[in-house]
Amino acid sequence: xxxxxxxxxxxxxxxxxxxxxxxxxxxxxxxxxxxxxxxxxxxxxxxxxxxxxxxxxxxxxxxxxxxxxxxxxxxxxxxxxxxxxxxxxxxxxxxxxxxxxxxxxxxxxxxxxxxxxxxxxxxxxxxxxxxxxxxxxxxxxxxxxxxxxxxxxxxxxxxxxxxxxxxxxxxxxxxxxxxxxxxxxxxxxxxxxxxxxxxxxxxxxxxxxxxxxxxxxxxxxxxxxxxxxxxxxxxxxxxxxxxxxxxxxxxxxxxxxxxxxxxxxxxxxxxxxxxxxxxxxxxxxxxxxxxxxxxxxxxxxxxxxxxxxxxxxxxxxxxxxxxxxxxxxxxxxxxxxxxxxxxxxxxxxxxxxxxxxxxxxxxxxxxxxxxxxxxxxxxxxxxxxxxxxxxxxxxxxxxxxxxxxxxxxxxxxxxxxxxxxxxxxxxxxxxxxxxxxxxxxxxxxxxxxxxxxxxxxxxxxxxxxxxxxxxxxxxxxxxxxxxxxxxxxxxxxxxxxxxxxxxxxxxxxxxxxxxxxxxxxxxxxxxxxxxxxxxxxxxxxxxxxxxxxxxxxxxxxxx
Numbered sequence: 001x002x003x004x005x006x007x008x009x010x011x012x013x014x015x016x017x018x019x020x021x022x023x024x025x026x027x028x029x030x031x032x033x034x035x036x037x038x039x040x041x042x043x044x045x046x047x048x049x050x051x052x053x054x055x056x057x058x059x060x061x062x063x064x065x066x067x068x069x070x071x072x073x074x075x076x077x078x079x080x081x082x083x084x085x086x087x088x089x090x091x092x093x094x095x096x097x098x099x100x101x102x103x104x105x106x107x108x109x110x111x112x113x114x115x116x117x118x119x120x121x122x123x124x125x126x127x128x129x130x131x132x133x134x135x136x137x138x139x140x141x142x143x144x145x146x147x148x149x150x151x152x153x154x155x156x157x158x159x160x161x162x163x164x165x166x167x168x169x170x171x172x173x174x175x176x177x178x179x180x181x182x183x184x185x186x187x188x189x190x191x192x193x194x195x196x197x198x199x200x201x202x203x204x205x206x207x208x209x210x211x212x213x214x215x216x217x218x219x220x221x222x223x224x225x226x227x228x229x230x231x232x233x234x235x236x237x238x239x240x241x242x243x244x245x246x247x248x249x250x251x252x253x254x255x256x257x258x259x260x261x262x263x264x265x266x267x268x269x270x271x272x273x274x275x276x277x278x279x280x281x282x283x284x285x286x287x288x289x290x291x292x293x294x295x296x297x298x299x300x301x302x303x304x305x306x307x308x309x310x311x312x313x314x315x316x317x318x319x320x321x322x323x324x325x326x327x328x329x330x331x332x333x334x335x336x337x338x339x340x341x342x343x344x345x346x347x348x349x350x351x352x353x354x355x356x357x358x359x360x361x362x363x364x365x366x367x368x369x370x371x372x373x374x375x376x377x378x379x380x381x382x383x384x385x386x387x388x389x390x391x392x393x394x395x396x397x398x399x400x401x402x403x404x405x406x407x408x409x410x411x412x413x414x415x416x417x418x419x420x421x422x423x424x425x426x427x428x429x430x431x432x433x434x435x436x437x438x439x440x441x442x443x444x445x446x447x448x449x450x451x452x453x454x455x456x457x458x459x460x461x462x463x464x465x466x467x468x469x470x471x472x473x474x475x476x477x478x479x480x481x482x483x484x485x486x487x488x489x490x491x492x493x494x495x496x497x498x499x500x501x502x503x504x505x506x507x508x509x510x511x512x513x514x515x516x517x518x519x520x521x522x523x524x525x526x527x528x529x530x531x532x533x534x535x536x537x538x539x540x541x542x543x544x545x546x547x548x549x550x551x552x553x554x555x556x557x558x559x
Contacts, residue, residue: 023244026253031175033239034258036122036232036322038175039315041182041265043129043375044071044229045273046286051222053279056215057207061274063219068270071226072263074422078233079259081394081419084412085237086251088400094238095393096334102396102403106450111392112334113449115234117442118385119327121378122231123320123364127152128373130316133309136285149373150365152317157361160324161354178315179261181308182287186268188304189294193275199293202279217433224433227383227426229266232319233258234389235326242325287312320364328356338460339453381438385446387427394420488514495532 024032048067052060089097095115100108127149135142210218236255243250273286276293280286291308295301328344332353335345344355371377394416401413431439488510492499506514 023247024242024250025244026250026257028172029236029243029250029254030257031172033235033242033254033322033325034232034261035175035315036126036235036319037230037258037262038179038232038265039126039129039319040229040231041262041269042133042285042287042312042316043125044226044266045270046280047225047228047375048222049273049278049280049286051225052218053204055207055218056210057204058277059210061277063222064270065274067219067223067226068267070223071229072267074227074426075230075233075259075262077415077419077422078230078390079255080415081397082233082237082255083252084397084416085393086240086248086255088397089237090240090248091333094234094330095389095396096330098396098400099389099392102399103392106454107392107396109334109339109450109453110446111389112330112339112453113446114385114388114392115238115330116327116385116449117445118231118383118389119323119330120360120363120367121381121385122323123153123156123360124367124371125228125375125378126316126319126323127156127364128368128371128378129375130313130319131373132375133285133288133316134313136288136309145373146368149368153320153361153365153368156317156320156324157357160321160328160357174311174314174318178311179265181304181311182265182269184304185287185291185294185308186265186272189272189276189290190268192294199276201277204277204279220429221433224383224430227387227430229262231383231386232322234386234393235322238326239329242329285312323360324357327360328353331356331359334453338457340456342460377438381434381442384427384430384434384439384442387423387430388446390423391420391427394423486510490514490516492516494529 045064045068048064049060052063056063085094085098091097096108096112099111128145130152131145131149134148135145141148233255236251236258240247240251243254269287269290272290272294276290278286278289278293280289288309291305295304295308331340332345334340335342344353344359346355347353367378397416398413398420401409401416406412431443433439435443486509488506490499490502490506492502503514503516
């Protein structure tokens with residue numbers, strides 16, 4: 001029954017040879033690996049405004065533009081850097097492999113731990129943000145936010161268990177719908193501004209002019225929140241083996257298109273939010289507020305408003321799919337090298353890494369419950385893990401170019417060196433600015449995970465050492481050796497063809513003795529079985545001589 005249910009939910013098992021048909025190209029690779037980065041447009045700007053408006057009032061909108069430009073500049077650096085990573089490491093693993101091979105094992109496991117934490121948080125944050133947008137438009141659902149979030153994670157898990165190719169089709173179309181919806185909103189918004197439209201100015205309480213030091217601190221906090229727009233960029237380099245041949249070509253194209261889309265959507269919504277002076281809060285998401293003013297009323301306007309709200313909700317939920325693609329692939333590479341349980345490297349019936357998918361889902365659900373599906377609470381934990389991996393990856397690539405050089409290595413080293421410095425500064429900013437908001441949990445958790453990975457490797461090495469053959473152990477293949485003696489126990493209930501076959505097999509593998517074991521409650525039945533056994537044993541398996549030696553005799557025992 002369980003097998004039938006599994007087949008209905010997950011699909012029929014695939015042959016190992018079918019893995020080549022599970023590969024993806026640009027059309028489906030873009031939405032399945034980029035949905036996290038694309039969807040972060042929906043909450044990155046919002047989280048910056050939530051930090052800025054209460055602290056500096058109307059000045060927040062001017063600062064939003066500056067911070068968005070800084071984040072887009074960082075995106076440009078990361079795009080160039082990860083294109084080089086894709087070319088150099090086409091087998092996936094991303095920051096983990098780059099750090100491990102060029103900096104050292106400890107750096108590698110720290111990068112792997114940081115990315116694992118980031119992927120888990122991607123699921124929790126994306127689903128929570130999606131539900132937040134949903135309940136902003138449908139307020140009556142707000143009391144059920146946690147339940148809705150858990151159900152959505154389970155559905156994501158089920159979709160990914162069906163395999164790479166099928167999940168890309170399930171999750172691909174909504175991503176393109178979101179790009180169209182947001183693109184339409186940006187274009188219409190710019191058109192309205194160009195034709196003299198006057199947005200509604202929100203009632204924002206005036207605040208005293210901030211001091212320079214206070215302003216600097218607030219800007220850092222807002223920048224740390226906005227950096228969540230860059231999470232997911234590394235997923236493409238982690239999942240290069242999922243692409244069709246040549247995988248590096250397709251991966252680099254997806255990375256390029258991803259960067260251009262983020263540039264347009266994130267930059268566009270930041271300008272629109274600044275011009276329309278939206279004021280997001282706990283009950284109203286930024287994109288929903290922008291859609292209200294941009295599209296206004298009327299049949300088409302109302303349709304587009306709900307279309308933006310619906311696609312934003314869907315893409316935010318499906319953004320977690322980036323983690324479902326990146327985390328199982330990353331953890332499979334880690335486990336194959338012995339730094340995580342071997343079970344995480346095994347593919348399931350549909351050739352997906354089932355164990356990694358299930359582990360990711362369970363931990364994300366626990367986070368949703370603990371933090372009550374609150375985006376502002378979870379965002380404090382977010383981004384720091386991925387920027388640690390960014391820093392280690394760029395540092396590793398810089399060391400690689402310095403060691404091995406090659407064509408244009410100076411330019412390549414400069415790109416990765418700048419990336420390492422900028423992302424390292426960003427890590428410090430996020431760690432300090434978000435420390436009290438939950439970043440301290442990640443700062444402690446990453447070293448714990450890294451130590452756990454090193455302990456796992458040590459365990460496997462110890463087992464390997466115990467099982468290693470010495471020269472003398474090869475003597476077991478010599479037939480005259482009597483070091484190992486097989487004593488075979490055969491449980492039987494009665495004397496029949498099956499029990500005779502079992503006894504014959506026991507004779508073929510036993511070189512010491514054989515015990516035939518029977519459990520009988522009735523004494524008469526036990527005696528009858530013994531008589532039959534003794535008779536059969538004498539006639540069929542008995543005591544005849546072979547090569548001058550008595551054959552092994554199977555002794556019957558009762559209990």
